[in-house]
Amino acid sequence: MTTKPKIIVLDDDPTGSQTVHSCLLLTRWDTDTLQLGLRDDSPIFFILTNTRALTPEQATVVTREVCHNLKIALDAEGITDFLVVSRSDSTLRGHYPVETDVIAEEVGPFDAHFLVPAFFEGGRITRESIHYLIIDGIPTPVHETEFARDSVFSYHYSYLPDYVEEKTKSRIKSDSVERFVLEDIRQGSLQRLQQLTDNQCCVVDGENQADLDKFAADILTAAAQGKHFLFRSAASILTSLANLGTQPVAAADMAQYVREGKPGAVIVGSHVKKTTQQLEYLLKVPGIVGVEVDVAHLLDESAIQRKELLENTLKLVREIHDNGKTPVVYTSRQELVFKDVDTRLNFGLAVSALLMDIVRGLPSDIGFLISKGGITSNDVLSTGLSLRAARLLGQIIPGCSVVRTPDDHPLFPNLPVVLFPGNVGDADALATTYQRFTAN
Template sequence: MTRPKIIVLDDDPTGSQTVHSCLLLTRWDRDTLCRGLADSVPIFFILTNTRALPADMAAAVTRRVCRHLKEAIAQTGTTDYIIVSRSDSTLRGHYPLETDVIAAELGPFDAHFLVPAFLEGGRITRDSQHYLMVEGQPVPVHETEFARDSVFGYHHSYLPDYVAEKTQGRIPASAVERFLLADLRQPAALLDRLARLQGNVCAVVDAETQGDLDQFAAAVLQVASQGKRFLFRSAASLLTALAQLPPQPTPPEAMATYCRPGRYGAVLVGSHVRKTTEQLTALLQEPDVFPIEVPVARLRDSGVAEAEIIAAVLAAVDQAIAQGKTPVIYTSREELTFADAPTRLAFGQRVSEVLMAIVEQLPADLRYLISKGGITSNDVLSKGLNLATVRLLGQVIPGCSVVRTPADHPRFPELPVVLFPGNVGDREALRTVYHRFQGSGTAIWE
């Protein structure tokens, strides 16, 4: 059985948080996509950033990616591949919009699977109910802050009901195929059931351990090699099972060896979820960091010019460095309200433009950059660093990826950049990553 190319359309750049060594593409012209298809690593990611976009723009971007991907597949002669729409493990994102567009452009598919388990982040699915582990206890995800998201909120963590809610009844809960833990652990019956799926039926998949996903993926790959076509809407852990990569070359605790020569790095925090705020609070207790707040409310309420805020932040960065401290740049933590979801998304893009202008003008001799938040990290790669592609090195803690800019980058050559999702890790996670990159180590120059 040949190994298919795993093509991931990622709605923010954190879906690669369980794999390593592959390419992340921030552009989707045909030639860039051909690079991904031709790469020797069996998986690559197209960073669409659609979670940050209104529905109509997300649909347009997904459609354009699919059409260019179809051309690249034809040009490279790729015949064996699997499409994954990677999204949030707490069920936020443009579903079913993105899978509908992918099915229309790249289908037909025999089934599309929802596999939201993200084991490294404490998200599991049992009896089709999706849970977030909180202090060791499973909490139905509809009872968490994520279900109250002002753009992507929902009322159900029982996945068939979630599907019915999000499709507005087009796919009733009774029509959703359920693959329970017991089903995954009966290989022969699982193969037979997968082989009988047709008509782009919706299916939801349980997982409590990586072994569950490994068994499911092995069956999927076998059936797909016999001609079945499946589409996946998943969190990151399924990708580990599909790609079947060996362990990452550099252990997480040794990631500081990728740091460039120099005295200091920088931390950028954009995410506003509660977990990020708790992690930021813990980091700011460190004596050798220098807090720099970006007052986003002033952008909304006082009409202050973006240039004024950017200049003030960069001056504070210079002050931090002069004092021998690490600048920690973060958006103000107060909860802002908006008239509607499009207004909130538009304001978020404005804030991101300010942050990216800051990134562009950070000192050129940074040792490393830690970017906290999925949308923030996407913009760091595609706008702040202006990268078309970047190679993933691996993870520094579970669920937290490290990439490195190319040697010919005009301002930040071979800079390690941490892509830290907003909702990953315990209270100490950001401080742990900071200490790992501040630690000593001999640089790796390849």
């Protein structure tokens, strides 16, 4: 029997683990921590780099540092059989090709890198190399959605070879990209995979999990025969590569993880349209009380005013908790206008810093924590809860992971924490998640 390669995922926000379970999420990347991941029994582990919240220059530095340490850790553990995944957003937002270029330089060479953006739980499929988002049952090319107009990561094409040419500034031409379309995948791709060399750029279709299961089986066979592959993907290919089976506790039974049946807390940072819609639903649910934080004040506030904003928020949170209800702390919803990308990113960091101060100040006996937004969730794990590593329990609804803090955590031992991406779930998904934790 061939040993499976270790699957090493550099995740640009902490939600890429949304289709797997029972593995480690690492928020640090010193060599000792990376060796924890490499030694773990699970075939897959995640390094939460949070690079989507950074500038391209910062993302380059972080990715290089991770890969430099990863190379040392791989050598120390004597591991030569591995796959590297640069996990990013299923709507094509993120630092491509910045991250895959650095990974290839540091831990390559690779025979190919594959773009696999399909994410079935979120309604993202790829057909004839065109990436779609299913909106109200209708497959919509992603370049026609709000995500393509993102102020940091905008793009013009849903046809992936053209997307590659645009993003690589024509370094990789559209017609030089290898296309694995549904027909190829379903017939078997092993022979083609064996012939790939020189970090060939490939784009991969997928309409359902069975497509990626078939493709992943061929990938693993080729890897066992000595091919080295790199991926730029969403979460669904990870399900197929890791092949972990069913999670230990079913989504509907997650209430058993809640600490002493106590009310929890919800932190909402994401401001995409879907999040706002989900927040509106949640605020109507019995047992929920909203706490709005007017982040516009952070544009020009002094340290004293910021301190007041924090103290007033935490006072309200404590009162709600003492009344046996769950506070929902959410940032004000209006879309602010910034003079440039750097100003927008820096404002995002200021908002996050405030939210993390709120997380640290939550009542120590909360039963659970729900974190809404990809970058918010990353910051909750790495900064708010100061975790080096967390064990992934599984998903509470499709696409939303639950992790648990270790039993020696100084603030919140054994606390279940939901990592809820901004753009996942239907209108009542946030309410459903809360209700699963509070089910008697």
